[in-house]
Amino acid sequence: MKIDPDSTVDLSAQIAKAIRDAIIAGDLIVDQRLPSEAELADHFDVSRPTVREALKRLAAQSLIRTQRGATGGAFVNRLRFEDAYAQQVTTSTLLLSMNAVSFDVACEARYALERACAPLSAERRTPDHLATMRAEIHRQGQPGLTDEAFCASDVTFHRALVDGAGNKVLSYQLAGAVEAMQPLMNMITFTARSREEIVALHTDIADAVEAQDATRIDALLVKLEAYTRLLAHSVVAARQSRKNKEKTA
Amino acid sequence: MKIDPDSTVDLSAQIAKAIRDAIIAGDLIVDQRLPSEAELADHFDVSRPTVREALKRLAAQSLIRTQRGATGGAFVNRLRFEDAYAQQVTTSTLLLSMNAVSFDVACEARYALERACAPLSAERRTPDHLATMRAEIHRQGQPGLTDEAFCASDVTFHRALVDGAGNKVLSYQLAGAVEAMQPLMNMITFTARSREEIVALHTDIADAVEAQDATRIDALLVKLEAYTRLLAHSVVAARQSRKNKEKTA
DNA sequence: GCCAGATTAAATGTCAGACATTAAAATGTA
């Protein structure tokens, strides 16, 4: 592991990269302890604060964890699916908001991916997944539910559908796509009428999943996507007309 | 933005979280300059090194960038799709290797997602995408190509297919799934015979994409997935039998 | 001999102050 002290790049960034590469290459294995900060400082010929900045960079990516105390230090972290989920959701959310990704593009991506899960989910869903879906459908029918809570329940419902595929990698990849949509979905105001419509579709989907009818799930997801986009467009249109009114007034 | 100095959590982690939350909430907008390190240290009532550790954490997630000089400082970074790609690939790769995800599970996820792109790609692919696919097919047919180079070309081919869908969000989500497979694919030794087979399938896929025949693309991807898994299994089997031989010897 | 408590040691966490380096802005000059 070496760095170039003459490079214009931050020393801490270089050190972080060197260690990260070692982890990716398998030179440092899970739960292995890195040398102490003092030893690393000595090795790279930099000061301890510089090493610390490098370690914090790695910690931010969940690549290492640190423990204080006598036998403490920095350890290569086993990257868990849950940790990766959280990061992916944050990244995806920011990506959508900062790049002004349109509702349609995000929605298309989400449903395309979700439909990819449908056949596997039809085949492998467990009673647990079905139970979660039914429970969320029930929650979505409750009067007095805020729009935020409705959206959150929607996310849980769809995650159950995705998790039903019984493929952790698939679930991980989709977590970002589904959850990153939530801020966009939250802009929609769900009327009693539209909630009824969505709950009906969700019920049909749950039935189809229970019946292990992949074709039907796919068709229902297409319908749900179309309906969601219709709702979003009507919100945009309503805003537009309000704007025009204010202009003429 | 506040932190709790009595918490057992690192101050730098708390500060990073506070700033990250502010960015996600939209309180800090793209390209906005954060207060200087000295000002932040003052605000949070900590020392400059502590603030710096927090900023490095955010830099590691591409949430901020820093500039030196008189008008320098830390700026909220526009998270670009390319930056997010890179991070997602790193995370996905580690996730697969550290959690001992089986070839079959990763492969299933990858092809499920890729098939989700197929209909869109059939509809929207441009001459550029087709050209890339043809070029990579040609490269894959060259004799003397290393297995690594063959795999890399395979990734480029499949990314062209995915990008053909013309949905940046979809491309982003799939980058991880496709590229993270590469280390696993690299374990396979591609014989001349198997390369021929793959090139033939790739050619058929390119033809189907050009003909905008979504159904055919889907069927070919299913075949390609089956063949890839077959190859992987034969490698595993070969290794197993060699092992047994050594044992008895 | 063994256990509980005190001590020690080794590591990270934090701080203070200094200097180096960078790059833009302000200033001076032909």
Add this chain to the structure above:
DNA sequence: TACATTTTAATGTCTGACATTTAATCTGGC
């Protein structure tokens, strides 16, 4: 005005110190 120089404000880095945490070790009493 155009160009070279100086100033300035910021990040990057270093040194050295102290605080805190935690496990291992030592020590005294039973």
